[in-house]
Amino acid sequence: MGTESDRERFEQLVLPHLDAAYNLARWLVRSPHDAEDMVQESMLRAVRFFSSFRGGDSRAWLMTIVRNCCYSWLGRNRSADLAEEFDETAHSPAQPTPESDAVASGEAVRLRRALEEIPAQFREAIVLRELEGMSYKEIAHITGVSIGTVMSRLSRARDRLRTVLTHEANPSAERRGAVPGIVEGVAP
Amino acid sequence: MTCAEGLKLLDGYFDGELDLRSTLEVEDHLRGCGACSSVMNRNQTLRNVFAAPELRYSAPPELTGAVRAQVAAAFSPQASRELHPKATRRERRAWLQWAPAFALLLICAGLSWQVWTLRQQHVSSSLADEAISEHIRSLLPGHLSDVESTDQHTVKPWFDGKLDFSPPVQNFTAQGFPLVAGRLDYLDHRPVAALVYERRKHMINVFVRPAPGENDREETLTAERGYNALAWTKSGIDYVAVSDLNVTELRQFTAMLRAPDAAPAH
Numbered sequence A: 001m002g003t004e005s006d007r008e009r010f011e012q013l014v015l016p017h018l019d020a021a022y023n024l025a026r027w028l029v030r031s032p033h034d035a036e037d038m039v040q041e042s043m044l045r046a047v048r049f050f051s052s053f054r055g056g057d058s059r060a061w062l063m064t065i066v067r068n069c070c071y072s073w074l075g076r077n078r079s080a081d082l083a084e085e086f087d088e089t090a091h092s093p094a095q096p097t098p099e100s101d102a103v104a105s106g107e108a109v110r111l112r113r114a115l116e117e118i119p120a121q122f123r124e125a126i127v128l129r130e131l132e133g134m135s136y137k138e139i140a141h142i143t144g145v146s147i148g149t150v151m152s153r154l155s156r157a158r159d160r161l162r163t164v165l166t167h168e169a170n171p172s173a174e175r176r177g178a179v180p181g182i183v184e185g186v187a188p
Numbered sequence B: 001m002t003c004a005e006g007l008k009l010l011d012g013y014f015d016g017e018l019d020l021r022s023t024l025e026v027e028d029h030l031r032g033c034g035a036c037s038s039v040m041n042r043n044q045t046l047r048n049v050f051a052a053p054e055l056r057y058s059a060p061p062e063l064t065g066a067v068r069a070q071v072a073a074a075f076s077p078q079a080s081r082e083l084h085p086k087a088t089r090r091e092r093r094a095w096l097q098w099a100p101a102f103a104l105l106l107i108c109a110g111l112s113w114q115v116w117t118l119r120q121q122h123v124s125s126s127l128a129d130e131a132i133s134e135h136i137r138s139l140l141p142g143h144l145s146d147v148e149s150t151d152q153h154t155v156k157p158w159f160d161g162k163l164d165f166s167p168p169v170q171n172f173t174a175q176g177f178p179l180v181a182g183r184l185d186y187l188d189h190r191p192v193a194a195l196v197y198e199r200r201k202h203m204i205n206v207f208v209r210p211a212p213g214e215n216d217r218e219e220t221l222t223a224e225r226g227y228n229a230l231a232w233t234k235s236g237i238d239y240v241a242v243s244d245l246n247v248t249e250l251r252q253f254t255a256m257l258r259a260p261d262a263a264p265a266h
Helices: A003-013 A015-030 A032-052 A058-077 A103-117 A118-129 A134-141 A149-164 B005-012 B020-032 B034-050 B061-074 B078-082 B083-097 B101-140 B152-158 B245-256
Strands: B179-187 B190-199 B202-210 B217-224 B227-234 B239-242
Touching: A003 A015, A003 A032, A003 B061, A015 A032, A015 A058, A015 A118, A015 B061, A015 B101, A032 A058, A032 B061, A058 A118, A058 A134, A058 B101, A103 A149, A103 B034, A118 A134, A118 A149, A134 A149, A149 B005, A149 B034, B005 B020, B020 B034, B083 B239, B101 B179, B101 B190, B101 B202, B101 B217, B101 B227, B101 B239, B152 B179, B179 B202, B179 B239, B190 B245, B202 B245, B217 B245, B227 B245, B239 B245
Parallel strands: none
Antiparallel strands: B179 B190, B190 B202, B202 B239, B217 B227, B227 B239
């Protein structure tokens, strides 16, 4: 296969997912500049490994590369970010919204802040689910964990994130006992 | 169904990921449980907030431009020669057919051989680089093991169903390299088995993955960031052993792994 057709194939299959790649990188490394670096590095790796891409879901394939790139970078530069547990002391509670803020926009800003504060593995699960609309199976593939673990991570992430909602009644106890782990009864 | 059970499945239900039976059970529970219904409603509100433009980042136009240029350059014929040495070898072979002089043929054969070995080194060293990064990552708290055991008969079955191949697992406790744990990892974007051994508090990660059709390859050493990686291919399996252990002892360890009588454990 000539390089010209390889390139066309790459441009058709991989480049359309550039926004998704940037969104994931941006949420994982939490800085616009570093996220751009991550995307560029990921694209180089994607070109290098493109011959081993056997077809199938090119978005999940690219996202796996981006995710690995970001984790390697975090491991080298900000290993504290790879902590696995919620910091129970760092709360981003529902601040009273200033009158001037539209309610919806205020919630979005608070949600963004809260999402930045939860551990990376919970953050990536919720980003892939809510912002990229991915299935549990795709998320499990990209993040290298079981489908049950994806579900329990989403559950814990949502527990925390619901506290930013304006009309959050009692943002506490009902699920404090939830532990991450494999949950039975999930469709494959 | 109790609330605790319901809450465990609630996210799967909310995301439409449950099988039919669990779906019906959760629906049944939700009909009679205000607390769980309210969690469902708030999840929906949360999802609505997620739809706000502040939450999803789009690639800046400069980045899109840079990536397009980068991709075009990477696929240009010149870059492709670096990326796909196979093509280079084919070109060279075609050219050889027309080369009249035997001497030239010899020189080119020599060159081909060099390109081949360079490529092999390049392939194994990029794998080694990635293996070193994974090794470092595995040392972060909580990352080292998925299954902890010094018994290869516990570690080996643990991989069943998680990988599409069965990694050879051996224990070298008697030789001073006890097997500590096993882990699933990703190398080159494919799941691999990572076996963790220990030598005087130095961790050794051995990454194992199938390499069907690959020729056996001798051990190559990559030293980077204070870590040593030894990579080799044997009987259709790629191995990379990574550690901060000194090279002599690491070689002593890999020699045991590679010993012909060290048959894969059953």
